Amino acid sequence: MRNAGMDGVPSPVARSNLTFVAVDASSPETISGTAVRNFKRFDGSGADVTLAPKLIPTVGMTLINGIPTVNASQADFQALTTAEASGIGQPAGVRDVFQYGFVVRNRTGSGRTLSANPGVDQYDGLVTFAVRLPLQANPINDPYSFSLVFEVVEDSANRVTRVPEETVSQAQSRATALGASLVDGTTICRVRVAGPVTSPITTLYDLGVTSTAAGGGNGCYDAGVASLRALATFPIGVGVDGGYEAHSLPSTPAEQKIVEKHFSQVTPGNIMKMSYLHPNQNTYDFAQADELVNYAAAHGIGVHAHTLIWHSDYQVPAFMKSFSGDKAAFLAMLDDHVKNIASHYAGRVQSWDVVNEALNDGGGYRQSLFYQHAGPDYIERAFSAARAADPDALLYYNDYNMESDANKLASLTTMLDGFKARGVPIDGVGFQMHVSMDYPSVNQIEASLKQVVDRGLKVKISELDIPINNPYGSAYQSGDIKTAYTLDLGLAQKKRYCEVVKAYMDTVPASQRGGLVVWGVSDPNSWLIPFLFNNRHDDWPLMFDGRYHDKPALRGVADALTGQACTTSW
DSSP states (O other), rough: OOOOOOTTBBBSOOOEEEEEEEEEBTTTBOOTTEEEEEEEOTTTSSGGGGGGOOOEEOEEEETTTTTEEEEEEOOOOEEHHHHHHHHSSTTTTTTEEEEEEOEEEEEESSSTTEOSSSOOTTOOEEEEOOEOOOOOGGGGGSSSSEEEOOOEOOOOEEEEOOOTTHHHHHHHHHOOOOOOHEEGGOOOEEEESSSOTTTTEEEEEEEOOTTTTTTTTSOOOOOOOOGGGGGSSOOOEEEEEETTTBBGGGGGHHHHHHHHHHHHHEEESTTSSSSOOOOTBBBBBHHHHHHHHHHHHEEEEEEEEEEEOOOOOSSSHHHHTOOSSSSHHHHHHHHHHHHHHHHHTTTTEEEEEEEEEOTTSSBOOOOHHHHHHHHHHHHHHHHHHHHHHHHEEEEEEEOOOOOOOHHHHHHHHHHHHHHHHOOOOOOOOEEEOOOSOOOOOOOHHHHHHHHHHTTTTTEEEEEBOOSSSOTTHHHHTTOOOOOOOHHHHHHHHHHHHHHHHHHHHHSSSGGGGEEEESOOOGGOOOHHHHHHSTTSOOOOOOOOOOOOOOOOHHHHHHHHTTTOOOOOOO
């Protein structure tokens, strides 16, 4: 690009931050609501025009190990605020100005300034236009060529905007290379890519200064929920850290602000498990859990205690692993374990997960250490011991995948029927509900909950989270990995959260609603990042981002609690 007029006469002044801003034009004519024209397939025939709004502007990308990665030498994308876009003049033929463009940089020097009075062959400006294209099931239908229509303006600031595909460090690196500021302090909440201002067809979201690694979000989105807990007559809970954990609720003000505002109950994620409370046969350590329980009591928040018995090896105390007595002695030892802990917290917690995950995937009892010593009898003995120690606490059996594994659900109902016949004191069942965006179906969730409802027990959604990515899905396994949070993803997640909670509200009568627990406060601290995704990339499974800002998922839960429709609307 040369700093000269249409007539070729060089400009007598240097030009900085020239930006090609995308426009909807009547001359030359673009596909309505977009900056796209001449939209064609490989054979030269017209491509499906409904795909045109799905062309998403980005920076230049390179595939590294199958993952799209920013190419710093092709990073000219720029986002504008709504006010900036509306303030750009519209010459004849321009119908609308969108909130994105691409900035010209100096190809021979550095920065974004083109020198005054360039020579005849002095083309020292360079700009890279990059978009993501929607590929079709049949490659013959893929868009192959197209034109974009731009209006050239001179930006008032030298800035770089982070795109959803890059981290803040990548954006900062290219900003530094250009001598630019990162977004120049501008908070850009919603970038309209196609469609009118009143009803955008395509948007980018969260292009502010916060990295996805830090949890994304810049506070642009407001769910409009004053208090989630105020919307329900049953406990609205959240899984939290305590004790010496990194985000311990009693010592993390940012977590406290969210929990006290939105939740009427907390579930300790770890510190009330076996190895924390009962590390040695004759030693109990209640200090960390007491701190959390006392904090909750001081703030009018209930506690759903989790969990008296769980099979996971790292949570089973060494003395139980090495136990060498017979079945009767083993059950007596478990009786003492349950009674001593439950009696310590009697009157201080509302409910217990007495036994956690005693059933196998695919049905039958898990062949845990407890089962090996005592068969299934350890389960009902634990419930009896818990009731004797704390007659007022609600007692739950808790497990995962019961809404998606028919055989596991059948094993659950068989166990519950046996409990009823033998008078085992159980009050309810916790469905962990670690579900994905598209599985299981709402019908499956409702049918599984109904199995417990029909047995007269309470139902609790005990560990709800919904990640954006599903590592077991075909799309993910074929390389479709979402590595950046966008508004469109957040709104889809909002609808899914709403659907799951609505299934609960529609299926479980008010008298049998034991509560709803979301398994964590903010996205970066979700257990799914290390355990499901092995820290390979970020995900955003919860209702608040890394800066404790609202996400659309919060609105989705509120909509379900108040009987509103589940939608993907803003």
